[in-house]
Amino acid sequence: MAYDSTYLRGKAAIVGAADEVSPTGELHLTERELEVKVIHAALEDAGLKLSDVDGLFCTGMMMPSLELAEHLGIRPRYTDSTMTGGSSFEVHVEHAAAAIALGLCEVAVSVYAQTPRSKGGLTGGMAAMMSAFDRKNPPPFLEWEMPAGLMLPAGAYALAASRHQHLYGTTSEQLAQIAVSTRQWAQMNPRARYQEAMSIADVLNSPLVCDPLHRYDCCLVTDGAGAVVITSAERARHLKKKPVYVMGVGTHHDHAMMISEMPELTVTPGAVSAPKAFNMAGVAPKDIDLVMTYDSFTITVLMSLEDMGFCPKGEGGRFVEDGKLGPGGSLPTNTNGGGLSYTHPGMYGMFLLVEATRQLRGECGPRQVPDAKLAVAHGVGGVLSACSTVVLGTEETL
Amino acid sequence: MSRMMMGTSPHAEPFWKATEDKKLVLQYSPETARYYHYPREPIVVSPKTGAVEWREAKGLGEIYAFSVMRKPGNPSMGARVPYVVAIVQLEEGVRMMTNVVNCPLENVKVGMKVKLAWEELPKGRHFPVFEPA
Secondary structure, three states: OOOOOOOOOOOEEEEEEEEEOOOOOOOOOOHHHHHHHHHHHHHHHHOOOHHHOOEEEOOOOOOHHHHHHHHHOOOOOEEEOOOEOEOHHHHHHHHHHHHHHOOOOOEEEEEEEEOHHHHOOOOHHHHHHHHOOOOOOOOHHHHHOHHHOOOOOHHHHHHHHHHHHHHHOOOHHHHHHHHHHHHHHHOOOOOOOOOOOOOHHHHHHOOEEEOOEEHHHEOOOOOEEEEEEEEEHHHHOOOOOOOEEEEEEEEEEOOOOOHHHOOOOOOOOHHHHHHHHHHHHOOOHHHOOEEEEOOOEHHHHHHHHHHHOOOOOOOHHHHHOOOOOOOOOOOOEOOOOHHHHHOOOOOOHHHHHHHHHHHHHOOOHHHOOOOOOEEEEEEEEOOOOEEEEEEEEOHHHO | OOOOOOOOOHHHHHHHHHHHHOOOEEEEEOOOOEEEOOOOOHHHHOOOOOOOEEEEOOOEEEEEEEEEEOOOOOHHHHHHOOEEEEEEEEOOOOEEEEEEOOOOHHHOOOOOEEEEEEEEOHHHOEEEEEEEO
């Protein structure tokens, strides 16, 4: 079969979405309990049952999709534990769409839950790296970056920001505007962690964490969970809610945990993943009604917008400074309040998909983007290491 | 407080051994005719022969990116806060994560020329840091 870069266009759809967050940042359930809760909520949203699920996608340490299936009491015929950090769930959508298109499964669930706020301290991949490694052959990060005292993840993103400021004159005010626009969306979301008004001065007056990034350039640390249900376009048309079609997908990574291995710190792997996704969907950035882009830090948003093609490389600061990302702006971005103000349990990419789905269904109340038909969910995992882009669309975009 | 190290890898032993004499050596593959840093297992850089060379670097470069840590990245760095973490691009073409020392924070800039300096580690070894050239 000859490779067709647009083969997956519109073959699968997100038909169920759910998330679990709290304005306190804390959820009083274990990660396993949260996974099960949001899976059932997403299936209910789709009008499907657990017994319909034949593809299971999650992240974790040791055979995570096997453990989860065992707890759920299901025996999926397609299993996927792909772990690319925060972009894992966009990759899951890509893999699910491919598996569904080939008939390897029909109803796929991707799930995420993490509770760093309740647990305190390191969780997830970093905790795993620090707890179990061989001092006689340590992972590269521990031998070559940790001894310099690089704080992760903020320090890595700060290094990228320093270079972007040097090459392009990007200012801290421009970065702060991203946090401010995102906060304005969060003020319309009663489930957001931070809902107080915030100004550029508030961001710039917050303590420096790693220059040039201030406290409010950095994402939250909250508990959170989410799940999406993906099925074939055919089956999607007979379910409870309007299908949200997977129009284009693309993934790319160019280093792992060491930011010093990144080929060029101001160009993320999104410069490859996003054009692949847009090409498959047959659309361009100018066609997009809603951008859900990973906001671990303000600089992540700025460089991702450039790399996805919403503005030329280096123009990100000038592009965002008029507030166009916020409510009423020309490019509604991170309408749930983002990782900066809504929730961020460590691998935020799931919430990009959940919000994009809700927006394309018209379920977002006061923060609804009018007539939203095309959205992009763009995950960034690791330290700008792995980007995965998903273009989603309503029936009329097919 | 001595700088925190979490162990060193066997394939990087020539790198760390050379620091006893305050020499910065870089892994070089004759197969691909290029330098590698961080050092990889020999078969990674020279899959056909496993041959690697260790060539002394000039110790000159420029700051590619930097950030001032306002909180310590690991417990051993607490007393140094605020300190500069930088990616330095060496003249040999590789980059390394390091610190810029002996320079007021406000003077550190991307593109600044720097040269090698050394900080003592236990057991007679040294950690490569950089200072203004």
